[in-house]
Amino acid sequence: MAELPAPTEDEFRKLCEYLYRRTGMSFTEEKRYYVERRVWERMAATGSQSFASYFALLRTDTQDEIQQFVNAFTINETYFYREDYQLKCLTNDLLRERLSKKRAGDTIRIWSAACSSGEEPYSIAIWLLENWPGVDAYAVEIVGSDIDTRVLELAGSATFGKRALMRLSPELIGRYFDALPAEQWQIISQLRDSVSFTVVNLVEPQQTRAHGRFDVIFCRNVLIYFDDASRRIAAENLYENLLPGGFICLGHTESMSRISPLFEVRRFADAIVYQRPEITRP
């Protein structure tokens, strides 16, 4: 994609402001190459001759370009059973605590926020099937969401390459995937049916609240792409999406304490997680 003109400093700033307003993701001058590469991608895809003409196209939202643009910016590389110590924590501690207030047959709701192409919510389902003896005694609801409609389509198709499956044993792959040609594997249909996918922008409260409250939210390596202000808004939205006593798991390099005072830190054997207090403080 050579010979496409680079945006001027002013154009770059306007673009970042626009991206920030639409998604809450904040990019500074040092991420310039990363931003430009994606803009070039979209310019080439739309046949735009200059940055100015592309930006005009974007702002008038011709051919759903805003969504395409957002899609180009979201970061989607992941694999099954990533950071599995948190999955251990889910079955050893978090669910045990949540179930102490529930009866058999009650609903357990788990949300994988920013789930990309679905590896995380499907990993949660597989992990529960393999490691949680209560899996048939509760109505387990697993929701995956992302801001990026393109990855959600992939998540729905549930087809993965070798790399995404690298942490899974052959037994697990045999049990929960159908082999397709060209080294692709598709999640078996019943397992696809047990996860639902939806578009959610974490900084938009109307969007987050539409999905009700959850027992556990996984929101790993997402907030790191937000600036302080949107990170706080997202954290407040996520808080509202938790049942009292519900838990949120972040990536291992992230700390909720630096973002919002709303949550209590809980240290379990396998992971540190954040909890919405049972009783809301005045």
Added chain:
Amino acid sequence: MTTAAKTILVVDDAALVRVYYRSILEEAGFRVEEALNGLEALETLLGETVDLLVVDINMPQMDGLTFLRTLRQREGPLASIPALVASTESAEEDFAAARAAGANYYLVKPIEREQLVEFARMLCGVAA
């Protein structure tokens, strides 16, 4: 005797539960068919020879007990397929209602792997 020819129909509206029982039963050597409710199960039984039913109670469209009552009133071999009811309900009256509807055994969820396999083998007349 092997389990090679034995087929179990799992009737449960929760996809995750069907995957769970399927993986346990297939690993023990059974063939597994699935239905989402009683109506679907009745339909499946028209085209499949089934040796055992594993039936949930609370399901949309047709619940497990209505399904068993309907099945037990049929003519011929379908009426006598053994049925294991698997439910989260654990009161005496639930057991009694299931028995009256035609259940042979009743297991309270969560059901352990070994327990499910043991009952499946027993009801299918298969040695471990």
